[in-house]
Amino acid sequence: MPEYDYVVIGGGTAGSVIASRLTENPDVTVAVIEGGPSDVGRDDVLTLRRWMGLLGGELDYDYPTTEQPQGNSHIRHSRARVLGGCSSHNTLIAFKPLPSDWDEWETAGAKGWGAVPMEAYFARLRNNIVPVDEADRNAIARDFVDAAQAAIGVPRVEGFNKKPFHEGVGFFDLAYHPENNKRSSASVAYLHPFLDRPNLHIALETWAYRLELESPLTSGGGSLRATGVHVRTKDGEEQLVTARREVLVCAGAVDTPRLLLHSGIGPRADLEALGIPVVHDLPGVGENLLDHPESVIVWETDGPIPENSAMDSDAGLFVRRDPRARTPDLMFHFYQIPFTDNPERLGYERPAHGVSMTPNIPKPHSRGRLYLTSADPEVKPALDFRYFTDEDDYDARTLVDGIRIAREIARTEPLAHWLKREVCPGPEVTGDEELSEYARKVAHTVYHPAGTCRMGAQDDELAVVDPELRIRGLDGIRIADASVFPTMPSVNPMIGVLMVGEKCAELLGGTA
Numbered sequence: 001m002p003e004y005d006y007v008v009i010g011g012g013t014a015g016s017v018i019a020s021r022l023t024e025n026p027d028v029t030v031a032v033i034e035g036g037p038s039d040v041g042r043d044d045v046l047t048l049r050r051w052m053g054l055l056g057g058e059l060d061y062d063y064p065t066t067e068q069p070q071g072n073s074h075i076r077h078s079r080a081r082v083l084g085g086c087s088s089h090n091t092l093i094a095f096k097p098l099p100s101d102w103d104e105w106e107t108a109g110a111k112g113w114g115a116v117p118m119e120a121y122f123a124r125l126r127n128n129i130v131p132v133d134e135a136d137r138n139a140i141a142r143d144f145v146d147a148a149q150a151a152i153g154v155p156r157v158e159g160f161n162k163k164p165f166h167e168g169v170g171f172f173d174l175a176y177h178p179e180n181n182k183r184s185s186a187s188v189a190y191l192h193p194f195l196d197r198p199n200l201h202i203a204l205e206t207w208a209y210r211l212e213l214e215s216p217l218t219s220g221g222g223s224l225r226a227t228g229v230h231v232r233t234k235d236g237e238e239q240l241v242t243a244r245r246e247v248l249v250c251a252g253a254v255d256t257p258r259l260l261l262h263s264g265i266g267p268r269a270d271l272e273a274l275g276i277p278v279v280h281d282l283p284g285v286g287e288n289l290l291d292h293p294e295s296v297i298v299w300e301t302d303g304p305i306p307e308n309s310a311m312d313s314d315a316g317l318f319v320r321r322d323p324r325a326r327t328p329d330l331m332f333h334f335y336q337i338p339f340t341d342n343p344e345r346l347g348y349e350r351p352a353h354g355v356s357m358t359p360n361i362p363k364p365h366s367r368g369r370l371y372l373t374s375a376d377p378e379v380k381p382a383l384d385f386r387y388f389t390d391e392d393d394y395d396a397r398t399l400v401d402g403i404r405i406a407r408e409i410a411r412t413e414p415l416a417h418w419l420k421r422e423v424c425p426g427p428e429v430t431g432d433e434e435l436s437e438y439a440r441k442v443a444h445t446v447y448h449p450a451g452t453c454r455m456g457a458q459d460d461e462l463a464v465v466d467p468e469l470r471i472r473g474l475d476g477i478r479i480a481d482a483s484v485f486p487t488m489p490s491v492n493p494m495i496g497v498l499m500v501g502e503k504c505a506e507l508l509g510g511t512a
């Protein structure tokens with residue numbers, strides 16, 4: 001039976017950071033259990049601009065959503081099955097969460113996670129975070145930036161991570177190497193340079209399906225203790241991998257709660273209904289499913305646009321409609337492609353050449369839930385995001401405002417002369433109701449699920465982990481990934497996840 005000091009489940013975004021930091025100490029042994037293959041030498045993964053080719057492919061767990069009566073029931077949630085996790089698959093837009101995002105966590109009970117103490121972890125990140133390179137700045141994206149500035153009067157931002165902002169338009173910071181368009185993902189930055197460490201063992205294409213928990217009588221402590229994890233290797237062999245010190249669950253916002261639930265950790269009634277023996281009644285597991293939903297507006301361009309780009313969505317816009325809001329309340333990605341996957345289902349056609357703006361909701365009000373439908377660990381969990389179900393209709397109204405603002409920008413030079421016609425929703429769709437219907441039916445995800453094992457105060461019964469990331473009521477096990485987010489940051493979450501990884505490593509004493 002293999003035995004290590006720490007067993008990290010999931011060699012993804014946070015898991016790579018933790019494994020790397022812990023093995024800086026040669027006396028500490030770490031096993032990483034990773035469901036996917038290595039990304040080393042794989043150009044299809046390592047080349048940032050090829051990210052769309054990974055969607056729905058063999059490296060994608062590809063989770064469906066449940067029926068979404070208010071939204072789009074056809075959304076597929078990509079989750080990467082490869083070393084580096086979603087940081088090997090995503091667009092690597094790199095935003096340090098805004099100070100008020102962290103302070104919101106602290107207010108939600110995550111003591112010690114406020115903006116001031118969290119700053120140190122950003123400084124520690126090993127990823128190559130740089131602004132989109134001049135050579136990658138497409139002429140139409142530059143004109144989008146100028147037009148947005150002129151149309152709605154937001155400042156141009158050069159370096160979104162330099163200081164906190166409420167609004168602004170500009171090119172993103174990305175975690176990439178502009179000279180060859182290669183990723184600076186979690187695996188590239190944190191694991192590739194250290195793969196020869198004798199104290200680091202990475203078990204690839206190995207699936208963790210149940211945690212091993214020891215009763216207090218056997219463990220000699222007061223609580224149930226996690227001592228390892230049952231895995232199935234690529235060859236179908238079943239093994240128990242044992243942790244002398246701790247098990248660290250880093251399987252992401254979908255697979256972390258899934259693993260807990262299959263291990264009998266979760267809401268008692270749900271587990272009993274499926275015949276899963278309840279080991280630890282923890283009602284918050286799977287609750288608080290968060291995301292950044294977005295809609296899309298597409299224009300046909302007057303002929304092809306220039307080819308150059310980092311990853312086809314290099315610039316974006318933040319708007320604060322409510323001057324009392326502590327963060328931006330509307331965000332847009334600008335795509336140099338006609339992103340019509342969802343509108344096509346409503347009968348729209350993809351133009352030969354085009355661009356898109358995708359307004360999204362930085363702080364959505366709707367909350368969803370992840371749950372199991374079967375005791376069989378092979379069956380994918382149900383993801384019910386409950387998109388656009390908030391009582392005050394804030395989420396849908398935000399997207400309607402987004403479409404109107406996008407149109408204003410599109411009418412403004414220097415962007416206007418590029419655009420031949422609005423393809424969808426189309427200029428004839430103007431009323432609040434019609435726009436809302438369109439925005440929700442073609443809604444997509446920015447691929448940011450989070451929050452399903454949220455962190456909270458010691459006495460918060462719906463919290464899954466405490467502010468030191470320990471699972472409430474269990475010994476020897478912590479969670480570190482997007483699932484611990486108490487609330488959604490107003491910006492793209494990957495940097496926040498990497499910072500969770502850095503902080504977790506420090507809590508374990510694994511970093512200088």
Ligand SMILES: Cc1cc2nc3c(=O)[nH]c(=O)nc-3n(C[C@H](O)[C@H](O)[C@H](O)COP(=O)(O)OP(=O)(O)OC[C@H]3O[C@@H](n4cnc5c(N)ncnc54)[C@H](O)[C@@H]3O)c2cc1C
Pocket residue numbers: 009010011012013014015033034035036078079080081082083084085086087089090091092093094095206207208209250251252253255256259446447448449480481482483491492493494495497
């Ligand atoms: C297409 C796409 C685009 C995105 N774009 C951006 C962006 O530009 N900027 C941004 O900030 N965010 C972006 N995101 C979101 C961001 O990438 C994620 O929020 C973040 O990477 C999640 O990190 P994680 O550590 O929680 O999970 P992951 O990185 O998903 O890591 C989980 C790992 O665990 C492994 N695993 C899961 N279950 C098991 C199991 N049972 N046994 C063994 N291994 C298991 C998986 O294979 C994976 O490697 C995007 C996401 C996607 C999918």
